[in-house]
Amino acid sequence: MSSEPVVVSVPDRDYAERLGDLEGVEVVHWDMEAPHPRGPEIRLAVMPYMTRLRLADVVTGLDSLAAVQLQSAGYEQFAADVPPGVLLCNAAGVHDASTAELALTLTLASIREIPAFAAAQAKGRWEPLRLRHALADRRVLVLGYGNIGRAVASRFRPFEVTLTAVASRARPGDDLVDHVHGIDELPTLLPEHDVVVVIVPLTDAARGLVDADALARMPDGALLVNVARGPVIDTNALLAECRSGRLHAALDVTDPEPLPEDHPLWTTPGVLVTPHIGGATEAMRPRSLALIRRQAEALRDGRPLENVVVEGGAEGS
Amino acid sequence: MSSEPVVVSVPDRDYAERLGDLEGVEVVHWDMEAPHPRGPEIRLAVMPYMTRLRLADVVTGLDSLAAVQLQSAGYEQFAADVPPGVLLCNAAGVHDASTAELALTLTLASIREIPAFAAAQAKGRWEPLRLRHALADRRVLVLGYGNIGRAVASRFRPFEVTLTAVASRARPGDDLVDHVHGIDELPTLLPEHDVVVVIVPLTDAARGLVDADALARMPDGALLVNVARGPVIDTNALLAECRSGRLHAALDVTDPEPLPEDHPLWTTPGVLVTPHIGGATEAMRPRSLALIRRQAEALRDGRPLENVVVEGGAEGS
Numbered sequence: 268m269s270s271e272p273v274v275v276s277v278p279d280r281d282y283a284e285r286l287g288d289l290e291g292v293e294v295v296h297w298d299m300e301a302p303h304p305r306g307p308e309i310r311l312a313v314m315p316y317m318t319r320l321r322l323a324d325v326v327t328g329l330d331s332l333a334a335v336q337l338q339s340a341g342y343e344q345f346a347a348d349v350p351p352g353v354l355l356c357n358a359a360g361v362h363d364a365s366t367a368e369l370a371l372t373l374t375l376a377s378i379r380e381i382p383a384f385a386a387a388q389a390k391g392r393w394e395p396l397r398l399r400h401a402l403a404d405r406r407v408l409v410l411g412y413g414n415i416g417r418a419v420a421s422r423f424r425p426f427e428v429t430l431t432a433v434a435s436r437a438r439p440g441d442d443l444v445d446h447v448h449g450i451d452e453l454p455t456l457l458p459e460h461d462v463v464v465v466i467v468p469l470t471d472a473a474r475g476l477v478d479a480d481a482l483a484r485m486p487d488g489a490l491l492v493n494v495a496r497g498p499v500i501d502t503n504a505l506l507a508e509c510r511s512g513r514l515h516a517a518l519d520v521t522d523p524e525p526l527p528e529d530h531p532l533w534t535t536p537g538v539l540v541t542p543h544i545g546g547a548t549e550a551m552r553p554r555s556l557a558l559i560r561r562q563a564e565a566l567r568d569g570r571p572l573e574n575v576v577v578e579g580g581a582e583g584s
Numbered sequence: 585m586s587s588e589p590v591v592v593s594v595p596d597r598d599y600a601e602r603l604g605d606l607e608g609v610e611v612v613h614w615d616m617e618a619p620h621p622r623g624p625e626i627r628l629a630v631m632p633y634m635t636r637l638r639l640a641d642v643v644t645g646l647d648s649l650a651a652v653q654l655q656s657a658g659y660e661q662f663a664a665d666v667p668p669g670v671l672l673c674n675a676a677g678v679h680d681a682s683t684a685e686l687a688l689t690l691t692l693a694s695i696r697e698i699p700a701f702a703a704a705q706a707k708g709r710w711e712p713l714r715l716r717h718a719l720a721d722r723r724v725l726v727l728g729y730g731n732i733g734r735a736v737a738s739r740f741r742p743f744e745v746t747l748t749a750v751a752s753r754a755r756p757g758d759d760l761v762d763h764v765h766g767i768d769e770l771p772t773l774l775p776e777h778d779v780v781v782v783i784v785p786l787t788d789a790a791r792g793l794v795d796a797d798a799l800a801r802m803p804d805g806a807l808l809v810n811v812a813r814g815p816v817i818d819t820n821a822l823l824a825e826c827r828s829g830r831l832h833a834a835l836d837v838t839d840p841e842p843l844p845e846d847h848p849l850w851t852t853p854g855v856l857v858t859p860h861i862g863g864a865t866e867a868m869r870p871r872s873l874a875l876i877r878r879q880a881e882a883l884r885d886g887r888p889l890e891n892v893v894v895e896g897g898a899e900g901s
């Protein structure tokens with residue numbers, strides 16, 4: 268441990284204040300819009316959330332830079348600009364609670380008909396009493412069983428549902444599911460599930476994973492929830508299944524995105540669309556702050572950083 | 585155990601079919617609209633759900649009647665008409681899953697702005713990205729901690745919230761909360777909570793429980809969720825707090841109910857209204873069926889019935 272404090276820049280005054288207690292770390296506020304006077308000393312630079320900054324502009328003159336910390340899980344737009352010897356870290360985990368929460372919100376709002384009741388409310392109309400749908404007793408399939416998939420499953424657990432998890436490969440279960448099924452079992456599992464929540468990463472294999480065949484295997488009245496990425500689902504095939512009234516969908520992500528004003532997804536019955544709001548909530552702030560704290564401590568103590576997604580100058584970067 | 589089967593009437597052919605395997609029990613279908621030929625033999629009569637039938641009309645000629653089973657938790661409209669020697673049983677428990685599920689639906693839909701996104705969807709409008717609210721990290725107070733209150737708390741538990749339970753008297757906690765607070769602590773607890781879910785029974789003490797003073801103690805931006813009964817909340821006081829934008833509300837029950845077309849609750853910003861749909865879902869059917877099965881078995885075996893709310897001919901009935 269060096270006697271010189273590790274200089275960390277954060278893009279937010281509140282973060283700087285809350286990290287002020289870190290021993291052996293000097294936290295400076297830098298929004299990255301103009302060079303910082305302490306730039307040459309900065310070892311860890313935290314990027315603003317939802318930024319349009321280019322990494323190549325940011326790192327100019329940061330002569331001591333060891334790592335750049337993002338506040339998003341996505342890092343593709345920064346990957347090519349990481350200087351040699353610098354690490355790029357993403358914010359995997361920071362948005363899990365918010366995204367998993369939205370998966371439940373979309374599921375419950377769809378099944379319990381909140382959009383229809385909100386429309387009736389706008390007309391001052393008290394809808395007549397009749398037996399409606401519920402989430403309880405439904406068979407829920409979580410497609411993608413990494414950290415967010417588990418966060419989704421844990422939130423579904425107390426709702427008296429049946430839970431099935433599907434990941435790229437079959438493996439033993441955990442405290443939430445007896446068994447994790449492999450993706451090769453998806454075609455035989457789909458007909459047995461009333462709710463399918465998609466939370467796979469957008470790999471080449473995941474693109475178009477939920478295609479016309481997969482949708483056709485879902486039972487009548489089933490609900491498809493997408494909190495992953497739009498291109499995982501074949502939009503035209505989904506439109507056909509929802510237009511006929513056979514399936515319902517609740518989508519936080521779409522293909523294309525943003526959805527143009529005249530896109531048929533907006534007006535297809537049984538489709539609820541939110542504008543990619545999954546992780547963009549206040550819930551990210553304490554979780555991002557905790558990650559920055561751990562990263563600053565690791566750098567200070569000479570331990571490896573978390574969430575390293577690119578090593579600048581390494582093969583392929 | 586008598587050699588004669590216990591005759592049970594159910595108002596639904598599907599129920600009759602599903603109970604057909606009960607040994608020592610004969611299940612007959614009776615919708616109660618006209619006298620049933622087996623009427624004089626019926627020992628347990630199950631009322632239709634959401635019925636306008638009067639019990640006095642139904643029980644005429646049921647000479648062997650031991651008990652009437654309701655499919656609702658409310659029983660007040662039937663209490664005065666229970667014949668001497670007959671038990672009236674309500675459906676406590678049958679609607680818990682559905683009602684607790686709606687409490688989460690209303691909370692999540694309000695906080696994650698589903699009504700606003702549904703309205704934007706109707707206009708084909710993709711709302712711009714900004715940091716929004718989430719349920720995670722909120723301090724949730726469950727006001728009323730009986731069976732439904734616990735069902736509500738269990739569903740909130742995985743959402744990374746702080747949970748506080750309030751019941752009529754303080755008592756030790758359970759697997760969901762460390763401690764159950766007494767209602768006398770409510771005034772000091774309210775300022776420390778972001779979400780208040782009301783699920784108290786409508787006793788005299790509960791009428792007007794959430795009055796202007798209680799609402800004033802809730803912090804700015806807090807959300808009040810009512811899945812209990814409308815008169816628990818002072819509607820005018822709530823309207824004032826929501827009109828100013830200080831509080832939000834999500835109400836499945838209102839005072840008056842149904843809400844007339846011109847009632848200001850419909851149009852007050854930050855207020856979401858659903859038309860008393862809490863327990864009226866398909867989730868009730870398997871739960872009601874399970875209760876009827878247990879009651880039929882108890883009657884057959886000479887064991888006490890569950891959920892007895894009125895003993896006909898007893899003092900006070």
